[in-house]
Amino acid sequence: MAANEELSFHFDVDGNDFTSAGEASVKVKKLMRQLGFSPELTRRVAIAMYEGEINMVIHANGGTADMYVDEDMVRIVLADHGPGIKDIAAAMQEGFSTAPDNIRALGFGAGMGLPNMKNYSDEMNIDSTVGVGTTIELKFKVG
Amino acid sequence: MEVSRVAEILEAQVLTCSDFLDGEVCSACGSDMMSDVLAFVKHQGLLLTGLMNPQVIRTAMMMDMECIVFVRGKVPSEEMQLFAENSGIVMMTTKYSMFEACGRLYEAGLGR
Incomplete structure (x- = not known):
């Protein structure tokens, strides 16, 4: 990759189909392998993004995921037009969840999504407005 | 431990x-x-x-896991099997419960 050259990739996350949630993260994982990133970084990016995708499907009827890559940083931006997060500090606590029981029956909604995204990334920024939507930026340092 | 040994211990299909x-x-x-x-x-x-459900397979993919064992004799749908096959993940099913399957593998030295 040439210096300062930024690559970008766009993915739509379908909110109507829980089965397909995570498809974009699988694509990102493949892309990062092809671009030669380390398995450890690739894994961290894919897991954090997968949690974000699941959240968008559970809470926000889908959204978009954009990936920006340069030689120093991998940046993932997840954006939705869902209900927004009322209390971000509460949502960041492990175990806090507003997911319905049918989602728990599918193996998610344990209140680990946002904490996981924070733990696996180097920086996480949440911009959320109730009734408007949520945008989450995840940054991962390369190397 | 080889995945084949896991299948033997769990008498898995x-x-x-x-x-x-x-x-x-x-x-x-x-x-x-x-x-x-x-x-x-x-x-x-x-x-x-x-x-x-298929998110089990996707979770395994994210975590770089090689193998999924379904306990209590559960058999995934053909669609799920095709998804795992195409993703390079070994799937097996065992008659044992979660408790007994984990116990048998631990006793045999896995994770110790």
Whole structure:
């Protein structure tokens, strides 16, 4: 990759189909392998993004995921037009969840999504407005 | 431990990717909560679960896990089997419960 050259990739996350949630993260994982990133970084990016995708499907009827890559940083931006997060500090606590029981029956909604995204990334920024939507930026340092 | 040995210990039926039975796993995770798998798994290559939906396979892919064991004799749909086959993940089903399957593998030295 040439210096300062930024690559970008766009993915739509379908909110109507829980089965397909995570498809974009699988694509990102493949892309990062092809671009030669380390398995450890690739894994961290894919897991954090997968949690974000699941959240968008559970809470926000889908959204978009954009990936920006340069030689120093991998940046993932997840954006939705869902209900927004009322209390971000509460949502960041492990175990806090507003997911319905049918989602728990599918193996998610344990209140680990946002904490996981924070733990696996180097920086996480949440911009959320109730009734408007949520945008989450995840940054991962390369190397 | 070789994946083939896991199948032997659990008397399991291998459903997908039988070419990959010579793969090695050094530890395992037993959970029906994929959120917890995503939070706590480090280098466990084997997932034991009673949960039955395609997100189990996607979770395993994210965590670089090689093998999924379905407990209590559960058999995934053909669609799920095809998904795992195409993703290079060994899937098997065992008659044992989660508790007994984990116990048998631990007793045999997995994760110790």
